[in-house]
């Protein structure tokens with residue numbers, strides 16, 4: 319008799335995974351290795367690297383939100399966490415994540431309809447679970463619903479999932495501004511039957527100054543809409559209407575491949591730009607709105623030239639808040655591994671590239687977050 323078993327490797331560094339010797343390459347906790355529910359596994363070293371990246375700007379969360387989340391936790395409620403799948407990676411608040419860790423969570427990965435054609439559902443769930451895991455929040459892969467909030471079928475499925483998971487408890491919906499909570503709740507209201515004696519109301523939540531929408535779920539339980547997690551770390555924050563329209567993605571995103579060389583920069587309109595400070599020529603697979611103008615330049619006086627291009631409105635879309643180089647935040651990312659990676663800008667989009675020891679600098683409007691992660695869309 320013979321037995322075949324698969325040797326699993328770290329998704330990041332490629333080391334063979336083992337849980338016998340923590341001092342050797344590829345060490346991973348035994349329970350994670352044996353769990354079997356995840357296709358992509360990281361050795362502990364790579365996982366820590368991913369998890370404890372230097373934190374960039376975070377959303378500023380009000381005390382009201384924290385009070386409501388604490389209450390939800392105390393009640394052992396189901397938390398429905400709505401994310402905008404196109405751009406959520408840097409939308410998390412560590413204060414909130416510390417609180418929700420260990421709660422019963424259903425993630426609604428919304429705007430799935432904006433993902434490129436052919437996006438794989440299973441891989442997307444895996445990616446979302448990974449991003450939550452990197453934030454210290456465990457979410458079962460089966461508790462990640464891919465959604466288009468406008469769609470009645472989606473609303474039916476999610477409502478059924480909520481009833482299945484809520485265990486007779488209340489439900490709280492949380493998510494960043496523009497994630498799609500209102501659209502989703504409107505769809506719920508269209509498709510669900512209110513069998514209780516109570517009405518849908520919007521009332522001040524006890525202990526806060528916030529008005530909260532409340533939907534009766536049964537005679538004893540209620541669904542509460544927690545106020546938006548602010549998006550002050552997104553490029554969309556404070557952007558004028560005309561430029562917002564150009565940044566905003568409204569149909570399935572299509573990528574553009576652009577190659578940059580060492581000492582070159584690539585503009586993402588007049589919203590942000592990246593510089594290849596060190597490393598061989600690299601192809602960037604860029605996922606941004608179709609109105610985005612990509613332009614390559616030399617990196618000489620790159621910040622000054624970028625500001626000038628914006629002041630002349632020579633690049634579109636542009637962020638009019640950038641009036642001098644002091645209005646730019648700059649991040650440096652050195653990648654060591656030999657694998658595909660994403661670098662993304664909150665609210666704007668992301669690019670994917672083969673990491674081979676490059677050093678990038680990312681210039682963004684002040685206060686905007688960036689992230690560096692395993693790919694959202696796998697390259698076959």
Ligand SMILES: Nc1nc2c(ncn2[C@@H]2O[C@H](COP(=O)(O)OP(=O)(O)OP(=O)(O)O)[C@@H](O)[C@H]2O)c(=O)[nH]1
Pocket residue numbers: 428429430431432465466467468493494495496497498499500501502546568
């Ligand atoms: N393509 C697509 N767009 C969506 C989806 N859900 C919401 N939107 C759009 O995203 C934007 C934000 O949706 P809202 O439902 O208002 O989001 P919110 O989380 O309530 O955020 P607020 O604007 O703060 O109320 C709107 O322009 C919606 O039309 C979705 O599943 N797919």
Ligand SMILES: [Mg+2]
Pocket residue numbers: 499500501
């Ligand atoms: Mg809303």
